[in-house]
Amino acid sequence: MTQHSHDSVFVRTVDAETLPPPQNQSGIRGWLWRNLFYSVMDYSSVGASVRSLAMLFFTVLVSYVGITQLWYLLDFVFLSAVWSDPTGIKREACWTVSQGGTLPDDWHAACWPFVFAKLKFLAYGPYPMDELWRVNVTGLLGLAGIFWLLIEALPFRRLVGVLMLTAYPVIALILLTGGASDANYVNSGAYILVGLALITVGRLGQRGLLGVLASDFASIIGFVGWSLIVYQVLMLIFSVDVGLEPVGTGDWGGLLITLVVAVTGIVVSLPLGVVLALGRRSNMPVARLLCTIFIEFWRGVPLISVLFMASVMIPLFLPEGVNFDKLMRALIGVMLFSAAYMAEVVRGGLQAIDKGQYEAAEAMGLTYWQSMRQIILPQALTHVIPGIVNTFIGLFKDTTLVSIIGLFDLLGAGKSAIADASWSSPVQAISIYLFVAFIFFVFCFGMSRYSIFMENKLSKSRSH
Amino acid sequence: MSINSNNLSAFINDSRVRNIGFQVLIISALVFSVWWLMDNTLTNLENRGKSLGFGFLVQTAGFEISDTLGTWLFDYEVGVSSYTDIFFIGITNTLLIAVLGIILASIIGFTVGIMRLSNNFILKYFATVYVEVIRNVPLLLQLFFWYFAVLGVLPDARSQLQVFGGLGGLNITGLYLPAPVFQTGFGLVFLAFSVSVIASIIVAHISKKKQDETGQGFKLVLIIPALIISVTGIAYVIMGGPLDWTFPEFKNTGPIFKRGFQSDAGMVLVPEMLAVLLALTLYTAGFIAEIVRAGIVAVSRGQTEASYSVGLRPGVTLRLIVIPQAMRIIIPPLTSQYLNLTKNSSLAVAIAYPELVSIFAGTALNQVGKEIEMIFMVMSTYLVISLITSFFMNWFNARVKIVER
Numbered sequence: 026m027t028q029h030s031h032d033s034v035f036v037r038t039v040d041a042e043t044l045p046p047p048q049n050q051s052g053i054r055g056w057l058w059r060n061l062f063y064s065v066m067d068y069s070s071v072g073a074s075v076r077s078l079a080m081l082f083f084t085v086l087v088s089y090v091g092i093t094q095l096w097y098l099l100d101f102v103f104l105s106a107v108w109s110d111p112t113g114i115k116r117e118a119c120w121t122v123s124q125g126g127t128l129p130d131d132w133h134a135a136c137w138p139f140v141f142a143k144l145k146f147l148a149y150g151p152y153p154m155d156e157l158w159r160v161n162v163t164g165l166l167g168l169a170g171i172f173w174l175l176i177e178a179l180p181f182r183r184l185v186g187v188l189m190l191t192a193y194p195v196i197a198l199i200l201l202t203g204g205a206s207d208a209n210y211v212n213s214g215a216y217i218l219v220g221l222a223l224i225t226v227g228r229l230g231q232r233g234l235l236g237v238l239a240s241d242f243a244s245i246i247g248f249v250g251w252s253l254i255v256y257q258v259l260m261l262i263f264s265v266d267v268g269l270e271p272v273g274t275g276d277w278g279g280l281l282i283t284l285v286v287a288v289t290g291i292v293v294s295l296p297l298g299v300v301l302a303l304g305r306r307s308n309m310p311v312a313r314l315l316c317t318i319f320i321e322f323w324r325g326v327p328l329i330s331v332l333f334m335a336s337v338m339i340p341l342f343l344p345e346g347v348n349f350d351k352l353m354r355a356l357i358g359v360m361l362f363s364a365a366y367m368a369e370v371v372r373g374g375l376q377a378i379d380k381g382q383y384e385a386a387e388a389m390g391l392t393y394w395q396s397m398r399q400i401i402l403p404q405a406l407t408h409v410i411p412g413i414v415n416t417f418i419g420l421f422k423d424t425t426l427v428s429i430i431g432l433f434d435l436l437g438a439g440k441s442a443i444a445d446a447s448w449s450s451p452v453q454a455i456s457i458y459l460f461v462a463f464i465f466f467v468f469c470f471g472m473s474r475y476s477i478f479m480e481n482k483l484s485k486s487r488s489h
Numbered sequence: 490m491s492i493n494s495n496n497l498s499a500f501i502n503d504s505r506v507r508n509i510g511f512q513v514l515i516i517s518a519l520v521f522s523v524w525w526l527m528d529n530t531l532t533n534l535e536n537r538g539k540s541l542g543f544g545f546l547v548q549t550a551g552f553e554i555s556d557t558l559g560t561w562l563f564d565y566e567v568g569v570s571s572y573t574d575i576f577f578i579g580i581t582n583t584l585l586i587a588v589l590g591i592i593l594a595s596i597i598g599f600t601v602g603i604m605r606l607s608n609n610f611i612l613k614y615f616a617t618v619y620v621e622v623i624r625n626v627p628l629l630l631q632l633f634f635w636y637f638a639v640l641g642v643l644p645d646a647r648s649q650l651q652v653f654g655g656l657g658g659l660n661i662t663g664l665y666l667p668a669p670v671f672q673t674g675f676g677l678v679f680l681a682f683s684v685s686v687i688a689s690i691i692v693a694h695i696s697k698k699k700q701d702e703t704g705q706g707f708k709l710v711l712i713i714p715a716l717i718i719s720v721t722g723i724a725y726v727i728m729g730g731p732l733d734w735t736f737p738e739f740k741n742t743g744p745i746f747k748r749g750f751q752s753d754a755g756m757v758l759v760p761e762m763l764a765v766l767l768a769l770t771l772y773t774a775g776f777i778a779e780i781v782r783a784g785i786v787a788v789s790r791g792q793t794e795a796s797y798s799v800g801l802r803p804g805v806t807l808r809l810i811v812i813p814q815a816m817r818i819i820i821p822p823l824t825s826q827y828l829n830l831t832k833n834s835s836l837a838v839a840i841a842y843p844e845l846v847s848i849f850a851g852t853a854l855n856q857v858g859k860e861i862e863m864i865f866m867v868m869s870t871y872l873v874i875s876l877i878t879s880f881f882m883n884w885f886n887a888r889v890k891i892v893e894r
Contacts, residue, residue: 327832455638469625
């Protein structure tokens with residue numbers, strides 16, 4: 026170490042005062058510089074000037090278009106809009122002077138009294154007025170259940186989840202349709218007896234009392250028995266007359282149909298998609314080929330043609346006497362279609378799992394289904410939650426297509442509300458479309474935010 | 490006995506045997522359900538007095554189709570054209586929308602996607618709002634919005650809104666534009682144009698080779714336009730300008746029912762087509778923008794920094810370093826967006842633009858009632874389009890893929 030002569034050089038003993046950052050780099054000026062002027066103020070060379078001027082022009086254009094359109098929208102939706110119709114003159118409330126009303130001639134804004142008058146129709150369609158409480162109860166139950174599942178601090182989430190997947194659909198179906206469907210008690214009783222017998226055989230087989238062959242197939246026999254019993258018991262439950270007035274699905278409409286189609290599609294497409302994805306990655310050539318053809322077929326055709334097919338061809342495919350109503354046919358189309366898309370998302374997750382996980386599960390002596398259920402699928406599905414939610418959003422938006430085959434979903438109800446001549450005015454269509462668009466936006470945007478939230482949470486927990 | 494049963498147990502627990510057994514089970518279930526469905530269908534058809542067959546394809550169709558590229562190409566005439574013609578008119582109109590939509594949506598989508606990454610907050614927020622709103626509202630609703638709420642309030646058939654400085658006009662019956670009229674000899678001009686394009690491709694290849702060897706290529710930005718314009722222009726002049734235009738003719742005098750745009754001058758884009766094109770383009774552009782943004786963000790920052798440190802300028806960096814790598818990430822989802830756009834063009838059925846689903850699986854099906862045959866034809870068409878696009882894009886993807894050594 027060299028010696029320093031401390032007397033000859035100045036050595037600072039106190040820290041220098043921290044200077045504020047240059048004025049053009051902090052505060053509002055700095056922010057504006059970084060986020061606006063940086064891209065339009067570079068004139069150091071010919072090329073840079075051209076670029077800056079082009080950017081400047083583009084920025085001015087975009088802000089002009091953005092601000093005028095935003096102002097136009099604000100004016101249309103809030104400022105100039107007609108909000109009430111106190112005298113009950115209906116369509117004339119939204120007419121200009123030259124059309125025979127009282128508004129100035131250059132008036133062009135939303136006609137909200139029309140939308141308010143149609144709110145009930147948009148929500149329930151032609152569902153009988155006195156029975157609306159049933160729809161409300163179903164909706165509230167569903168809402169409560171979903172919130173319970175989404176908020177992680179609440180207890181018993183697993184139990185609520187199981188109830189939402191088992192009891193809730195039964196309750197919802199009985200409430201919405203009124204239950205009391207036809208049932209053949211003799212047949213059901215016979216099937217239940219067969220089911221019980223199969224379960225007994227399965228149990229005996231498990232204990233090895235019926236020979237080797239039976240013990241190997243015991244679990245399958247038991248499963249078949251249980252499925253039979255569950256199916257028949259459900260049939261019996263639906264046939265119980267709970268004293269509710271029956272409401273056919275032809276009377277459903279509006280947001281109710283949108284939600285029924287979307288939720289059924291979502292709930293069914295996930296397990297179906299998982300099975301298809303596993304099939305496509307199976308080492309059995311036949312299963313792989315069939316699943317691939319199935320998936321690629323549905324992904325290759327537009328949903329509209331699927332719905333057309335469902336509505337005109339399903340009646341031809343079924344034996345005589347079996348009749349599916351329009352909603353059921355649309356549901357089948359939507360389910361098959363979304364299952365194919367879901368399968369591809371799940372397959373992406375399966376492919377992202379490290380090969381070592383599969384091998385480790387095999388080394389532990391787990392069977393195929395055990396390793397899938399306990400090792401592979403939990404990881405694969407968490408991995409693709411954003412993709413799954415995106416598929417849900419797509420499915421939710423696609424439910425509007427059922428209006429083309431004659432179901433009155435939210436959009437279809439909006440469209441048929443426009444046909445009401447007692448509210449006819451030039452702004453009728455645009456008002457109701459804006460309102461319907463807003464509802465769809467709230468649902469889809471909410472789902473996409475939740476997906477981003479989950480993605481962030483998962484990427485945090487993964488980076489540990 | 491016990492040895493025997495052990496053998497049996499070993500046999501049925503052998504995973505190979507189980508696999509084969511399971512597959513046999515699947516095949517028999519499949520065969521049975523197909524047989525069951527066919528049997529039901531045949532019985533049902535018999536009960537309704539129908540039969541299977543494609544004989545209807547040569548029958549003549551008796552309904553009007555609005556003027557579109559398809560009806561123009563196939564000279565559609567009510568009572569003369571067959572259902573085969575209708576099928577091809579539908580395909581033409583679907584492909585027209587698909588091609589135009591893909592080009593426009595790519596332009597808007599790439600612009601908006603890059604805007605979202607801009608350091609100019611006005612552009613950034615504008616792009617963000619656009620993407621969020623467009624992606625979260627159903628396409629069908631947007632289609633209705635454009636068709637009923639925007640195009641529905643245009644001036645009526647007796648008045649017009651001038652566009653492109655009076656060259657075209659817009660009213661509720663559609664957008665009227667000048668139409669080209671090809672005289673004899675235009676084929677040769679087109680041939681000259683094709684030859685010049687092929688020559689440009691060859692020049693570009695030579696330039697690339699020279700660039701790789703010596704570091705100096707040609708000034709392609711100047712050479713290629715000059716080549717194309719001069720060759721095509723010379724051919725055009727030699728053939729005596731074999732291209733005329735007819736302009737839309739708007740009358741607001743004379744008999745009231747003859748006012749408005751005349752049907753024999755210029756060409757018309759029907760409002761249905763405009764609405765479908767607007768809705769599909771803007772909707773798909775929102776998705777493409779997100780794909781482009783994700784692709785560019787995914788190129789690691791080190792690539793840009795490395796490029797700067799070897800002295801490349803920002804523009805060159807973007808063109809030669811970032812975009813080629815981003816394209817590899819962008820292309821697969823972009824392909825599926827293009828396919829989605831093509832399939833979504835079938836929503837046009839809701840506003841009766843005469844594309845495949847609308848006229849063939851809709852109007853024609855109601856007339857003929859051959860559900861199975863017609864829906865089979867429609868679905869196969871879409872499947873073929875999907876497969877061709879996938880093959881092409883896979884080929885392209887394989888070309889730009891990283892070559893690992």
